[in-house]
Amino acid sequence: MYAAEAPPSRPALTVPELRRMKQDGRPIVALTAYDAGFAAVLDAAGVDLVLVGDSLGMVVQGEASTLPVTVDQIVYHSAAVARGLRSALLVADMPFGADATPERALDAGLRLLKEGRAAMVKIEGAGVKLETIRFLVEREIPVCAHLGLTPQSVHRLGGYKVQGRELAAAERLKAEAQAVEAAGASALVLECVPSSLAAAITREVGIPTIGIGAGADCDGQVLVLHDLLGLGVRRPRFVKDFLQDGGSIAGAVRAYAEAVRSRAFPAAEHGYA
Numbered sequence: 355m356y357a358a359e360a361p362p363s364r365p366a367l368t369v370p371e372l373r374r375m376k377q378d379g380r381p382i383v384a385l386t387a388y389d390a391g392f393a394a395v396l397d398a399a400g401v402d403l404v405l406v407g408d409s410l411g412m413v414v415q416g417e418a419s420t421l422p423v424t425v426d427q428i429v430y431h432s433a434a435v436a437r438g439l440r441s442a443l444l445v446a447d448m449p450f451g452a453d454a455t456p457e458r459a460l461d462a463g464l465r466l467l468k469e470g471r472a473a474m475v476k477i478e479g480a481g482v483k484l485e486t487i488r489f490l491v492e493r494e495i496p497v498c499a500h501l502g503l504t505p506q507s508v509h510r511l512g513g514y515k516v517q518g519r520e521l522a523a524a525e526r527l528k529a530e531a532q533a534v535e536a537a538g539a540s541a542l543v544l545e546c547v548p549s550s551l552a553a554a555i556t557r558e559v560g561i562p563t564i565g566i567g568a569g570a571d572c573d574g575q576v577l578v579l580h581d582l583l584g585l586g587v588r589r590p591r592f593v594k595d596f597l598q599d600g601g602s603i604a605g606a607v608r609a610y611a612e613a614v615r616s617r618a619f620p621a622a623e624h625g626y627a
C-alpha cells in the first residue's frame with residue numbers, strides 16, 4: 355500500500371482557529387472520512403476539518419438511515435481517521451440516542467475524544483440538546499451543532515427535506531442558531547436550508563457556519579466524501595462530482611478544496627431557494 359504523499363507542513367488546526375477563520379473571511383474546507391487512508395489523502399490535500407459522520411451508516415454500512423450507527427462504531431472509525439491526519443481538525447458525530455441525556459452524551463463524548471482522538475463532537479438539534487451542549491462544553495468537550503435537515507430526525511421530518519422554507523420555520527431556525535451559540539457550540543453545520551436563510555444565520559452568529567446544501571455564504575462547506583467522488587446512486591442537488599474535474603481521488607479533493615476557498619463551490623444551482 356502506498357502512503358499519501360507527505361504534505362507541506364501546515365500547523366494543526368485548532369477549535370479556536372475556526373472562529374478566527376470566520377472573522378478573517380477564510381472559508382473552512384470540510385469533508386467526511388471513515389478510515390486512515392482517505393483521511394491521509396484529505397489531510398495532504400489541505401482539508402481543514404475532517405468529520406467522522408454518522409453518514410457512515412449509509413455510505414459505508416449500507417443502511418437506509420444514520421439511526422443504527424453506534425458509539426463503538428464512531429469511536430472505531432474516528433481512531434482510524436485520526437491515524438491518517440496530521441493537521442486537519444477531527445470532529446466525530448454523536449450517534450442517534452447517544453445524546454439523549456447530558457450524562458449519556460458525556461460518556462459518549464469522553465470516548466470520542468479519548469479513544470476516537472476527536473477534538474470536537476457534533477450534535478444534531480437544539481431544544482433539549484441545548485442543555486447537553488452546555489453540559490459537554492463545560493466539561494471540555496467542544497461541540498459543533500447541526501441544524502436544518504438533521505438526518506437523525508428523519509422519522510419526525512418524514513424524509514430528507516429542505517428545512518426553513520416557511521417564515522415561521524426560518525425564524526425558528528435563526529433562534530436555534532443563536533441558542534446553540536449561547537450554549538457554547540464552537541461551530542454550526544447547516545444542512546439543506548435555503549441559501550438566503552443560511553446567509554442570514556451566518557451574519558447573525560459569531561461562530562462559523564459550515565454548510566451542506568446551504569449556499570455559498572456559509573463560512574465553510576462540508577460534503578460527504580462518497581458524494582464528492584460520485585459514488586452515490588442518486589446525486590443530491592447540493593453535490594458536485596469533483597472526480598470528473600480532479601481526475602484522481604487526491605485531485606478531486608484538491609479541486610473541492612480550491613473551489614470552496616475561491617467560493618466557486620457551491621454555485622447557485624447547488625443551493626435551495
Ligand code: KIV
Nearest residue numbers: 386407408409543576
Ligand atoms: O453524518 C454526516 O456525514 C454529516 C454531514 C452530512 C454534515 O452530518
